[in-house]
Amino acid sequence: MQTVQDAASLRATIRGWRSQGHTVGFVPTLGNLHAGHYSLVKLARERTDRVVASVFVNPTQFGPNEDFERYPRTLAQDQAGLAESGCDLLFAPDVATVYPFGAVSSVSLHVPDITDTLEGAHRPGHFDGVATVVCKLFNLVQPDTALFGQKDFQQLKVIERMVRDLSLPVKVMGAPTLRAEDGLALSSRNQYLSPAERAEAVQIYQTLQQMRDLIAKGHARKVVEQAAASKLERAGFVPDYAAIRRAEDLSEPADSEHEGLVALIAARLGTTRLIDNLLFD
Numbered sequence: 001m002q003t004v005q006d007a008a009s010l011r012a013t014i015r016g017w018r019s020q021g022h023t024v025g026f027v028p029t030l031g032n033l034h035a036g037h038y039s040l041v042k043l044a045r046e047r048t049d050r051v052v053a054s055v056f057v058n059p060t061q062f063g064p065n066e067d068f069e070r071y072p073r074t075l076a077q078d079q080a081g082l083a084e085s086g087c088d089l090l091f092a093p094d095v096a097t098v099y100p101f102g103a104v105s106s107v108s109l110h111v112p113d114i115t116d117t118l119e120g121a122h123r124p125g126h127f128d129g130v131a132t133v134v135c136k137l138f139n140l141v142q143p144d145t146a147l148f149g150q151k152d153f154q155q156l157k158v159i160e161r162m163v164r165d166l167s168l169p170v171k172v173m174g175a176p177t178l179r180a181e182d183g184l185a186l187s188s189r190n191q192y193l194s195p196a197e198r199a200e201a202v203q204i205y206q207t208l209q210q211m212r213d214l215i216a217k218g219h220a221r222k223v224v225e226q227a228a229a230s231k232l233e234r235a236g237f238v239p240d241y242a243a244i245r246r247a248e249d250l251s252e253p254a255d256s257e258h259e260g261l262v263a264l265i266a267a268r269l270g271t272t273r274l275i276d277n278l279l280f281d
Contacts (some may be wrong), residue, residue, distance in 0.1 A: 001083040003090040007140055010091050014052070014141065022049035026143035028134060031055040032072040036178040036186040038085040040147045043175055045086040052141050053082050054091040059103045061129030072188070091141065098136055108132050111158050111165070114250055118264060119154050119275070122240045130155055131162050138170055146170050151177040151185045153262060153277040157250060179205070185276045192272040201274060203235050204265050208278035211244060211263040215280065220255050232267050239267040247279055
């Protein structure tokens with residue numbers, strides 16, 4: 001696997017692949033990779049001829065009180081895992097490569113409506129940073145297909161809408177959330193959990209399953225959401241939201257709707273903020 005840090009080297013390598021008629025898959029990441037990320041690389045390997053992954057801790061998607069400085073930088077470990085998973089090229093740029101005029105003075109994208117709720121409401125500006133950096137990376141890599149995990153479900157929907165609205169020639173694929181044996185969604189933030197917290201964290205997934213089952217039995221959406229938040233609070237979590245939305249656009253469904261839905265939870269356990277979701281269909 002080749003590792004490059006500058007745009008010229010990235011484009012030269014991809015231009016060489018294109019001259020041979022190869023298709024390009026792309027997996028953008030923040031780094032500190034785990035099995036969930038590597039599963040995306042393996043899926044890209046199945047769907048395209050060549051695979052590019054990026055490792056870039058994007059400053060514009062972190063809020064002022066969030067963990068940008070704390071986010072682990074584990075490039076050597078990430079390189080080994082990516083190579084083992086079948087990645088052909090790792091793009092590991094510095095901030096100046098992605099934001100040549102600085103992150104604060106960068107052009108910024110805003111995807112309206114779908115970013116106003118859930119994560120967008122609790123993390124103002126987060127999805128502007130996500131949309132901006134993903135658009136920049138798409139322009140740099142120019143992939144045929146880009147893969148994202150469904151654990152960050154709202155992020156996936158934001159990127160899908162951005163690509164459609166800007167007519168970007170990229171096929172966006174969402175891949176199912178990879179979970180531990182007890183159901184906890186794999187996440188780089190799981191490493192912050194104490195052993196006791198790790199044992200409790202599985203209750204997020206169990207609550208999502210309960211939300212799905214209650215909706216299937218005909219219970220009112222808001223009652224189910226309130227019950228889920230109360231259950232998490234009793235277990236020691238501080239929930240930001242426990243919500244049921246239409247999977248297509250994250251709008252609020254009517255109580256008569258039982259298909260095409262997704263349950264989403266964000267909650268703090270100790271100092272760690274965890275998110276997860278469950279598609280009903």
